[in-house]
Amino acid sequence: MSEQWYTGVVTKIVNETHNTRRYWIRVPEKAAFEFKPGQFVTLDLPIHEKKNKRWRSYSIASHPNGSPEIELVIVLLEGGAGTTYLFNEVREGSELLLQGPLGKFTLPEPMEKDLFLICTGTGIAPFRSMVHHLHLHQLPHPNIYLIFGVRYEKDILYKEEMRQLEAEMPGFHYLPTLSREDSGLWTGRKGYVHSVYEELLADRRPANFFLCGWKAMIDEAKQKITAMGYDRHDIHLELYG
Known part of the structure:
Protein backbone atom coordinates (compact mmCIF):
# COMPACT_ATOMS: atom_id res chain seq x y z
CA MET A 1 0.00 0.00 0.00
CA SER A 2 1.42 3.34 -1.03
CA GLU A 3 1.20 6.05 1.68
CA GLN A 4 2.96 8.58 -0.51
CA TRP A 5 1.11 11.51 -2.09
CA TYR A 6 1.85 12.47 -5.68
CA THR A 7 1.03 15.52 -7.73
CA GLY A 8 -1.04 14.52 -10.73
CA VAL A 9 -1.72 16.69 -13.76
CA VAL A 10 -5.10 16.53 -15.48
CA THR A 11 -4.30 15.95 -19.16
CA LYS A 12 -7.80 15.49 -20.56
CA ASN A 19 -23.63 14.05 -15.29
CA THR A 20 -20.44 12.00 -15.60
CA ARG A 21 -16.97 12.99 -16.72
CA ARG A 22 -13.82 11.10 -17.56
CA TYR A 23 -10.59 12.56 -16.17
CA TRP A 24 -7.15 11.51 -17.36
CA ILE A 25 -4.44 12.20 -14.76
CA ARG A 26 -0.72 11.88 -15.40
CA VAL A 27 1.70 11.40 -12.49
CA PRO A 28 4.98 12.89 -13.79
CA GLU A 29 7.03 11.45 -10.88
CA LYS A 30 6.29 7.91 -12.04
CA ALA A 31 7.60 6.32 -15.21
CA ALA A 32 4.58 4.00 -15.00
CA PHE A 33 1.62 4.10 -12.63
CA GLU A 34 1.58 0.47 -11.49
CA PHE A 35 -1.66 -0.91 -10.03
CA LYS A 36 -3.85 -3.98 -10.04
CA PRO A 37 -7.17 -3.78 -11.92
CA GLY A 38 -9.84 -2.95 -9.34
CA GLN A 39 -7.70 -0.68 -7.17
CA PHE A 40 -8.48 2.98 -6.44
CA VAL A 41 -6.76 6.30 -5.77
CA THR A 42 -7.60 8.89 -3.13
CA LEU A 43 -7.63 12.57 -4.08
CA ASP A 44 -6.90 15.31 -1.53
CA LEU A 45 -9.14 18.17 -2.68
CA PRO A 46 -8.92 21.73 -1.28
CA ILE A 47 -12.50 21.70 0.02
CA HIS A 48 -12.05 21.57 3.82
CA GLU A 49 -9.50 22.29 6.58
CA LYS A 50 -9.72 18.73 7.95
CA LYS A 51 -7.85 16.10 5.96
CA ASN A 52 -10.46 13.37 6.27
CA LYS A 53 -13.11 15.75 4.93
CA ARG A 54 -11.00 16.55 1.86
CA TRP A 55 -10.33 12.99 0.76
CA ARG A 56 -12.35 11.38 -2.02
CA SER A 57 -11.61 7.91 -3.42
CA TYR A 58 -12.27 6.79 -7.00
CA SER A 59 -11.68 3.44 -8.69
CA ILE A 60 -9.21 3.53 -11.56
CA ALA A 61 -11.22 3.06 -14.75
CA SER A 62 -8.24 2.42 -17.04
CA HIS A 63 -6.19 -0.77 -17.11
CA PRO A 64 -2.48 -0.97 -16.24
CA ASN A 65 -0.67 -0.16 -19.50
CA GLY A 66 2.81 0.88 -18.41
CA SER A 67 2.10 4.61 -18.69
CA PRO A 68 2.12 7.21 -15.87
CA GLU A 69 -1.50 8.15 -16.75
CA ILE A 70 -4.72 6.80 -15.26
CA GLU A 71 -8.38 7.47 -16.01
CA LEU A 72 -11.13 8.15 -13.47
CA VAL A 73 -14.85 8.36 -14.26
CA ILE A 74 -16.76 10.60 -11.87
CA VAL A 75 -20.45 11.36 -11.41
CA LEU A 76 -21.57 14.78 -10.22
CA LEU A 77 -23.30 14.34 -6.86
CA GLU A 78 -25.87 16.99 -6.05
CA GLY A 79 -24.51 18.96 -3.12
CA GLY A 80 -21.32 16.89 -3.05
CA ALA A 81 -18.36 19.14 -2.19
CA GLY A 82 -15.81 16.86 -3.86
CA THR A 83 -17.49 16.42 -7.20
CA THR A 84 -18.67 20.04 -7.29
CA TYR A 85 -15.02 21.07 -7.00
CA LEU A 86 -13.91 18.57 -9.66
CA PHE A 87 -16.63 19.64 -12.10
CA ASN A 88 -16.44 23.40 -11.52
CA GLU A 89 -12.79 24.13 -10.73
CA VAL A 90 -10.67 21.44 -12.38
CA ARG A 91 -9.53 22.00 -15.97
CA GLU A 92 -7.05 20.33 -18.29
CA GLY A 93 -3.68 21.33 -16.83
CA SER A 94 -4.97 21.48 -13.22
CA GLU A 95 -2.96 19.70 -10.55
CA LEU A 96 -4.49 17.17 -8.15
CA LEU A 97 -2.88 15.61 -5.09
CA LEU A 98 -3.38 11.84 -5.11
CA GLN A 99 -2.42 8.74 -3.17
CA GLY A 100 -2.45 5.18 -4.37
CA PRO A 101 -2.94 2.64 -5.67
CA LEU A 102 -5.03 1.34 -2.77
CA GLY A 103 -7.49 -1.44 -2.09
CA LYS A 104 -7.87 -5.22 -2.34
CA PHE A 105 -10.89 -5.25 -4.70
CA THR A 106 -8.95 -7.25 -7.28
CA LEU A 107 -9.50 -10.36 -9.40
CA PRO A 108 -9.46 -13.68 -7.54
CA GLU A 109 -6.47 -15.95 -8.02
CA PRO A 110 -6.96 -18.55 -9.33
CA MET A 111 -10.12 -17.65 -11.28
CA GLU A 112 -12.05 -20.89 -11.18
CA LYS A 113 -15.68 -19.92 -10.60
CA ASP A 114 -17.88 -17.86 -12.92
CA LEU A 115 -17.46 -14.15 -12.18
CA PHE A 116 -20.46 -11.88 -11.68
CA LEU A 117 -19.41 -8.22 -11.85
CA ILE A 118 -22.45 -6.30 -10.62
CA CYS A 119 -22.44 -2.52 -10.67
CA THR A 120 -24.46 0.67 -10.90
CA GLY A 121 -23.36 4.00 -12.37
CA THR A 122 -19.64 4.78 -12.14
CA GLY A 123 -19.25 1.48 -10.27
CA ILE A 124 -18.39 0.07 -13.70
CA ALA A 125 -14.90 1.65 -13.40
CA PRO A 126 -12.98 -1.19 -11.67
CA PHE A 127 -14.68 -3.81 -13.85
CA ARG A 128 -13.73 -1.97 -17.03
CA SER A 129 -10.13 -2.11 -15.81
CA MET A 130 -10.36 -5.84 -15.03
CA VAL A 131 -11.96 -6.89 -18.31
CA HIS A 132 -9.55 -4.86 -20.46
CA HIS A 133 -6.63 -6.34 -18.51
CA LEU A 134 -7.83 -9.92 -19.07
CA HIS A 135 -8.43 -9.25 -22.77
CA LEU A 136 -5.13 -7.43 -23.36
CA HIS A 137 -3.06 -10.21 -21.81
CA GLN A 138 -5.26 -13.02 -23.15
CA LEU A 139 -5.50 -14.41 -19.61
CA PRO A 140 -7.58 -17.56 -19.16
CA HIS A 141 -10.81 -16.80 -17.32
CA PRO A 142 -14.15 -18.41 -16.51
CA GLU A 161 -16.45 -0.31 -25.89
CA LEU A 178 -32.20 -0.13 -17.32
CA SER A 179 -34.55 0.57 -14.44
CA ARG A 180 -36.55 3.50 -15.89
CA GLU A 181 -36.18 3.37 -19.67
CA VAL A 196 -30.43 -10.67 -13.92
CA TYR A 197 -28.05 -12.66 -11.72
CA GLU A 198 -30.94 -14.49 -10.04
CA GLU A 199 -32.08 -15.67 -13.47
CA LEU A 200 -28.57 -16.56 -14.69
CA LEU A 201 -27.86 -18.51 -11.50
CA ALA A 202 -31.07 -20.50 -11.37
CA ASP A 203 -28.82 -23.61 -11.32
CA ARG A 204 -26.89 -22.26 -8.25
CA ARG A 205 -23.52 -23.13 -9.82
CA PRO A 206 -20.36 -21.95 -8.05
CA ALA A 207 -19.78 -18.22 -8.56
CA ASN A 208 -17.76 -15.26 -7.33
CA PHE A 209 -19.57 -11.92 -6.93
CA PHE A 210 -17.98 -8.49 -7.17
CA LEU A 211 -20.27 -5.59 -6.25
CA GLY A 229 -27.32 -20.13 -0.80
CA TYR A 230 -23.94 -18.53 -1.57
CA ASP A 231 -21.36 -17.97 1.12
CA ARG A 232 -20.58 -14.40 2.14
CA HIS A 233 -16.92 -15.15 1.29
CA ASP A 234 -18.02 -15.41 -2.36
CA ILE A 235 -19.02 -11.71 -2.21
CA HIS A 236 -16.48 -8.89 -2.65
CA LEU A 237 -17.48 -5.23 -2.46
CA GLU A 238 -16.49 -1.66 -3.14
CA LEU A 239 -18.92 0.95 -1.82
CA TYR A 240 -19.68 4.32 -3.37
CA GLY A 241 -21.25 7.12 -1.36
Missing part, protein backbone atom coordinates in the same frame (compact mmCIF):
# COMPACT_ATOMS: atom_id res chain seq x y z
CA ILE A 13 -11.47 15.80 -19.51
CA VAL A 14 -14.37 14.35 -21.49
CA ASN A 15 -18.10 14.61 -20.73
CA GLU A 16 -19.29 11.02 -20.97
CA THR A 17 -22.98 11.52 -20.06
CA HIS A 18 -25.00 14.49 -18.84
CA ASN A 143 -17.44 -16.96 -17.76
CA ILE A 144 -17.68 -13.30 -16.82
CA TYR A 145 -21.03 -11.53 -16.54
CA LEU A 146 -20.88 -7.73 -16.32
CA ILE A 147 -24.31 -6.67 -15.05
CA PHE A 148 -24.50 -2.89 -15.25
CA GLY A 149 -27.52 -1.04 -13.88
CA VAL A 150 -28.48 2.54 -14.72
CA ARG A 151 -31.79 4.37 -15.11
CA TYR A 152 -31.83 5.33 -18.78
CA GLU A 153 -29.98 4.42 -21.94
CA LYS A 154 -28.34 7.87 -21.95
CA ASP A 155 -26.70 6.99 -18.61
CA ILE A 156 -24.80 3.95 -19.93
CA LEU A 157 -21.03 4.38 -19.64
CA TYR A 158 -18.55 2.84 -22.13
CA LYS A 159 -21.38 1.22 -24.11
CA GLU A 160 -19.71 0.71 -27.50
CA MET A 162 -18.14 -3.00 -23.78
CA ARG A 163 -20.08 -4.32 -26.77
CA GLN A 164 -16.84 -4.61 -28.70
CA LEU A 165 -15.17 -6.46 -25.83
CA GLU A 166 -18.12 -8.84 -25.70
CA ALA A 167 -17.70 -9.52 -29.43
CA GLU A 168 -13.96 -10.13 -29.09
CA MET A 169 -13.77 -11.99 -25.76
CA PRO A 170 -15.13 -15.52 -25.53
CA GLY A 171 -16.96 -16.02 -22.24
CA PHE A 172 -17.49 -12.30 -21.55
CA HIS A 173 -21.15 -11.30 -21.31
CA TYR A 174 -22.18 -7.63 -21.15
CA LEU A 175 -25.65 -7.10 -19.66
CA PRO A 176 -26.69 -3.45 -19.29
CA THR A 177 -29.99 -3.23 -17.40
CA ASP A 182 -39.59 3.39 -21.38
CA SER A 183 -38.80 4.80 -24.84
CA GLY A 184 -39.67 1.56 -26.63
CA LEU A 185 -36.35 1.79 -28.53
CA TRP A 186 -34.46 -0.13 -25.86
CA THR A 187 -34.56 -3.85 -26.57
CA GLY A 188 -32.16 -4.92 -23.82
CA ARG A 189 -32.85 -5.87 -20.23
CA LYS A 190 -35.09 -3.76 -18.02
CA GLY A 191 -35.49 -3.63 -14.28
CA TYR A 192 -32.86 -3.96 -11.59
CA VAL A 193 -29.56 -5.83 -11.65
CA HIS A 194 -30.78 -8.38 -9.09
CA SER A 195 -33.23 -10.13 -11.39
CA CYS A 212 -19.50 -1.94 -6.90
CA GLY A 213 -21.82 1.05 -6.73
CA TRP A 214 -24.41 2.61 -4.47
CA LYS A 215 -24.86 1.25 -0.95
CA ALA A 216 -28.55 0.43 -1.45
CA MET A 217 -27.77 -1.83 -4.42
CA ILE A 218 -24.91 -3.54 -2.58
CA ASP A 219 -26.96 -4.16 0.58
CA GLU A 220 -29.78 -5.68 -1.45
CA ALA A 221 -27.39 -7.80 -3.53
CA LYS A 222 -25.63 -9.18 -0.43
CA GLN A 223 -29.00 -10.16 1.00
CA LYS A 224 -30.23 -11.78 -2.23
CA ILE A 225 -26.99 -13.62 -2.99
CA THR A 226 -26.77 -15.15 0.49
CA ALA A 227 -30.47 -16.03 0.29
CA MET A 228 -29.64 -17.98 -2.89
Whole structure:
Protein backbone atom coordinates (compact mmCIF):
# COMPACT_ATOMS: atom_id res chain seq x y z
CA MET A 1 0.00 0.00 0.00
CA SER A 2 1.42 3.34 -1.03
CA GLU A 3 1.20 6.05 1.68
CA GLN A 4 2.96 8.58 -0.51
CA TRP A 5 1.11 11.51 -2.09
CA TYR A 6 1.85 12.47 -5.68
CA THR A 7 1.03 15.52 -7.73
CA GLY A 8 -1.04 14.52 -10.73
CA VAL A 9 -1.72 16.69 -13.76
CA VAL A 10 -5.10 16.53 -15.48
CA THR A 11 -4.30 15.95 -19.16
CA LYS A 12 -7.80 15.49 -20.56
CA ILE A 13 -11.47 15.80 -19.51
CA VAL A 14 -14.37 14.35 -21.49
CA ASN A 15 -18.10 14.61 -20.73
CA GLU A 16 -19.29 11.02 -20.97
CA THR A 17 -22.98 11.52 -20.06
CA HIS A 18 -25.00 14.49 -18.84
CA ASN A 19 -23.63 14.05 -15.29
CA THR A 20 -20.44 12.00 -15.60
CA ARG A 21 -16.97 12.99 -16.72
CA ARG A 22 -13.82 11.10 -17.56
CA TYR A 23 -10.59 12.56 -16.17
CA TRP A 24 -7.15 11.51 -17.36
CA ILE A 25 -4.44 12.20 -14.76
CA ARG A 26 -0.72 11.88 -15.40
CA VAL A 27 1.70 11.40 -12.49
CA PRO A 28 4.98 12.89 -13.79
CA GLU A 29 7.03 11.45 -10.88
CA LYS A 30 6.29 7.91 -12.04
CA ALA A 31 7.60 6.32 -15.21
CA ALA A 32 4.58 4.00 -15.00
CA PHE A 33 1.62 4.10 -12.63
CA GLU A 34 1.58 0.47 -11.49
CA PHE A 35 -1.66 -0.91 -10.03
CA LYS A 36 -3.85 -3.98 -10.04
CA PRO A 37 -7.17 -3.78 -11.92
CA GLY A 38 -9.84 -2.95 -9.34
CA GLN A 39 -7.70 -0.68 -7.17
CA PHE A 40 -8.48 2.98 -6.44
CA VAL A 41 -6.76 6.30 -5.77
CA THR A 42 -7.60 8.89 -3.13
CA LEU A 43 -7.63 12.57 -4.08
CA ASP A 44 -6.90 15.31 -1.53
CA LEU A 45 -9.14 18.17 -2.68
CA PRO A 46 -8.92 21.73 -1.28
CA ILE A 47 -12.50 21.70 0.02
CA HIS A 48 -12.05 21.57 3.82
CA GLU A 49 -9.50 22.29 6.58
CA LYS A 50 -9.72 18.73 7.95
CA LYS A 51 -7.85 16.10 5.96
CA ASN A 52 -10.46 13.37 6.27
CA LYS A 53 -13.11 15.75 4.93
CA ARG A 54 -11.00 16.55 1.86
CA TRP A 55 -10.33 12.99 0.76
CA ARG A 56 -12.35 11.38 -2.02
CA SER A 57 -11.61 7.91 -3.42
CA TYR A 58 -12.27 6.79 -7.00
CA SER A 59 -11.68 3.44 -8.69
CA ILE A 60 -9.21 3.53 -11.56
CA ALA A 61 -11.22 3.06 -14.75
CA SER A 62 -8.24 2.42 -17.04
CA HIS A 63 -6.19 -0.77 -17.11
CA PRO A 64 -2.48 -0.97 -16.24
CA ASN A 65 -0.67 -0.16 -19.50
CA GLY A 66 2.81 0.88 -18.41
CA SER A 67 2.10 4.61 -18.69
CA PRO A 68 2.12 7.21 -15.87
CA GLU A 69 -1.50 8.15 -16.75
CA ILE A 70 -4.72 6.80 -15.26
CA GLU A 71 -8.38 7.47 -16.01
CA LEU A 72 -11.13 8.15 -13.47
CA VAL A 73 -14.85 8.36 -14.26
CA ILE A 74 -16.76 10.60 -11.87
CA VAL A 75 -20.45 11.36 -11.41
CA LEU A 76 -21.57 14.78 -10.22
CA LEU A 77 -23.30 14.34 -6.86
CA GLU A 78 -25.87 16.99 -6.05
CA GLY A 79 -24.51 18.96 -3.12
CA GLY A 80 -21.32 16.89 -3.05
CA ALA A 81 -18.36 19.14 -2.19
CA GLY A 82 -15.81 16.86 -3.86
CA THR A 83 -17.49 16.42 -7.20
CA THR A 84 -18.67 20.04 -7.29
CA TYR A 85 -15.02 21.07 -7.00
CA LEU A 86 -13.91 18.57 -9.66
CA PHE A 87 -16.63 19.64 -12.10
CA ASN A 88 -16.44 23.40 -11.52
CA GLU A 89 -12.79 24.13 -10.73
CA VAL A 90 -10.67 21.44 -12.38
CA ARG A 91 -9.53 22.00 -15.97
CA GLU A 92 -7.05 20.33 -18.29
CA GLY A 93 -3.68 21.33 -16.83
CA SER A 94 -4.97 21.48 -13.22
CA GLU A 95 -2.96 19.70 -10.55
CA LEU A 96 -4.49 17.17 -8.15
CA LEU A 97 -2.88 15.61 -5.09
CA LEU A 98 -3.38 11.84 -5.11
CA GLN A 99 -2.42 8.74 -3.17
CA GLY A 100 -2.45 5.18 -4.37
CA PRO A 101 -2.94 2.64 -5.67
CA LEU A 102 -5.03 1.34 -2.77
CA GLY A 103 -7.49 -1.44 -2.09
CA LYS A 104 -7.87 -5.22 -2.34
CA PHE A 105 -10.89 -5.25 -4.70
CA THR A 106 -8.95 -7.25 -7.28
CA LEU A 107 -9.50 -10.36 -9.40
CA PRO A 108 -9.46 -13.68 -7.54
CA GLU A 109 -6.47 -15.95 -8.02
CA PRO A 110 -6.96 -18.55 -9.33
CA MET A 111 -10.12 -17.65 -11.28
CA GLU A 112 -12.05 -20.89 -11.18
CA LYS A 113 -15.68 -19.92 -10.60
CA ASP A 114 -17.88 -17.86 -12.92
CA LEU A 115 -17.46 -14.15 -12.18
CA PHE A 116 -20.46 -11.88 -11.68
CA LEU A 117 -19.41 -8.22 -11.85
CA ILE A 118 -22.45 -6.30 -10.62
CA CYS A 119 -22.44 -2.52 -10.67
CA THR A 120 -24.46 0.67 -10.90
CA GLY A 121 -23.36 4.00 -12.37
CA THR A 122 -19.64 4.78 -12.14
CA GLY A 123 -19.25 1.48 -10.27
CA ILE A 124 -18.39 0.07 -13.70
CA ALA A 125 -14.90 1.65 -13.40
CA PRO A 126 -12.98 -1.19 -11.67
CA PHE A 127 -14.68 -3.81 -13.85
CA ARG A 128 -13.73 -1.97 -17.03
CA SER A 129 -10.13 -2.11 -15.81
CA MET A 130 -10.36 -5.84 -15.03
CA VAL A 131 -11.96 -6.89 -18.31
CA HIS A 132 -9.55 -4.86 -20.46
CA HIS A 133 -6.63 -6.34 -18.51
CA LEU A 134 -7.83 -9.92 -19.07
CA HIS A 135 -8.43 -9.25 -22.77
CA LEU A 136 -5.13 -7.43 -23.36
CA HIS A 137 -3.06 -10.21 -21.81
CA GLN A 138 -5.26 -13.02 -23.15
CA LEU A 139 -5.50 -14.41 -19.61
CA PRO A 140 -7.58 -17.56 -19.16
CA HIS A 141 -10.81 -16.80 -17.32
CA PRO A 142 -14.15 -18.41 -16.51
CA ASN A 143 -17.44 -16.96 -17.76
CA ILE A 144 -17.68 -13.30 -16.82
CA TYR A 145 -21.03 -11.53 -16.54
CA LEU A 146 -20.88 -7.73 -16.32
CA ILE A 147 -24.31 -6.67 -15.05
CA PHE A 148 -24.50 -2.89 -15.25
CA GLY A 149 -27.52 -1.04 -13.88
CA VAL A 150 -28.48 2.54 -14.72
CA ARG A 151 -31.79 4.37 -15.11
CA TYR A 152 -31.83 5.33 -18.78
CA GLU A 153 -29.98 4.42 -21.94
CA LYS A 154 -28.34 7.87 -21.95
CA ASP A 155 -26.70 6.99 -18.61
CA ILE A 156 -24.80 3.95 -19.93
CA LEU A 157 -21.03 4.38 -19.64
CA TYR A 158 -18.55 2.84 -22.13
CA LYS A 159 -21.38 1.22 -24.11
CA GLU A 160 -19.71 0.71 -27.50
CA GLU A 161 -16.45 -0.31 -25.89
CA MET A 162 -18.14 -3.00 -23.78
CA ARG A 163 -20.08 -4.32 -26.77
CA GLN A 164 -16.84 -4.61 -28.70
CA LEU A 165 -15.17 -6.46 -25.83
CA GLU A 166 -18.12 -8.84 -25.70
CA ALA A 167 -17.70 -9.52 -29.43
CA GLU A 168 -13.96 -10.13 -29.09
CA MET A 169 -13.77 -11.99 -25.76
CA PRO A 170 -15.13 -15.52 -25.53
CA GLY A 171 -16.96 -16.02 -22.24
CA PHE A 172 -17.49 -12.30 -21.55
CA HIS A 173 -21.15 -11.30 -21.31
CA TYR A 174 -22.18 -7.63 -21.15
CA LEU A 175 -25.65 -7.10 -19.66
CA PRO A 176 -26.69 -3.45 -19.29
CA THR A 177 -29.99 -3.23 -17.40
CA LEU A 178 -32.20 -0.13 -17.32
CA SER A 179 -34.55 0.57 -14.44
CA ARG A 180 -36.55 3.50 -15.89
CA GLU A 181 -36.18 3.37 -19.67
CA ASP A 182 -39.59 3.39 -21.38
CA SER A 183 -38.80 4.80 -24.84
CA GLY A 184 -39.67 1.56 -26.63
CA LEU A 185 -36.35 1.79 -28.53
CA TRP A 186 -34.46 -0.13 -25.86
CA THR A 187 -34.56 -3.85 -26.57
CA GLY A 188 -32.16 -4.92 -23.82
CA ARG A 189 -32.85 -5.87 -20.23
CA LYS A 190 -35.09 -3.76 -18.02
CA GLY A 191 -35.49 -3.63 -14.28
CA TYR A 192 -32.86 -3.96 -11.59
CA VAL A 193 -29.56 -5.83 -11.65
CA HIS A 194 -30.78 -8.38 -9.09
CA SER A 195 -33.23 -10.13 -11.39
CA VAL A 196 -30.43 -10.67 -13.92
CA TYR A 197 -28.05 -12.66 -11.72
CA GLU A 198 -30.94 -14.49 -10.04
CA GLU A 199 -32.08 -15.67 -13.47
CA LEU A 200 -28.57 -16.56 -14.69
CA LEU A 201 -27.86 -18.51 -11.50
CA ALA A 202 -31.07 -20.50 -11.37
CA ASP A 203 -28.82 -23.61 -11.32
CA ARG A 204 -26.89 -22.26 -8.25
CA ARG A 205 -23.52 -23.13 -9.82
CA PRO A 206 -20.36 -21.95 -8.05
CA ALA A 207 -19.78 -18.22 -8.56
CA ASN A 208 -17.76 -15.26 -7.33
CA PHE A 209 -19.57 -11.92 -6.93
CA PHE A 210 -17.98 -8.49 -7.17
CA LEU A 211 -20.27 -5.59 -6.25
CA CYS A 212 -19.50 -1.94 -6.90
CA GLY A 213 -21.82 1.05 -6.73
CA TRP A 214 -24.41 2.61 -4.47
CA LYS A 215 -24.86 1.25 -0.95
CA ALA A 216 -28.55 0.43 -1.45
CA MET A 217 -27.77 -1.83 -4.42
CA ILE A 218 -24.91 -3.54 -2.58
CA ASP A 219 -26.96 -4.16 0.58
CA GLU A 220 -29.78 -5.68 -1.45
CA ALA A 221 -27.39 -7.80 -3.53
CA LYS A 222 -25.63 -9.18 -0.43
CA GLN A 223 -29.00 -10.16 1.00
CA LYS A 224 -30.23 -11.78 -2.23
CA ILE A 225 -26.99 -13.62 -2.99
CA THR A 226 -26.77 -15.15 0.49
CA ALA A 227 -30.47 -16.03 0.29
CA MET A 228 -29.64 -17.98 -2.89
CA GLY A 229 -27.32 -20.13 -0.80
CA TYR A 230 -23.94 -18.53 -1.57
CA ASP A 231 -21.36 -17.97 1.12
CA ARG A 232 -20.58 -14.40 2.14
CA HIS A 233 -16.92 -15.15 1.29
CA ASP A 234 -18.02 -15.41 -2.36
CA ILE A 235 -19.02 -11.71 -2.21
CA HIS A 236 -16.48 -8.89 -2.65
CA LEU A 237 -17.48 -5.23 -2.46
CA GLU A 238 -16.49 -1.66 -3.14
CA LEU A 239 -18.92 0.95 -1.82
CA TYR A 240 -19.68 4.32 -3.37
CA GLY A 241 -21.25 7.12 -1.36
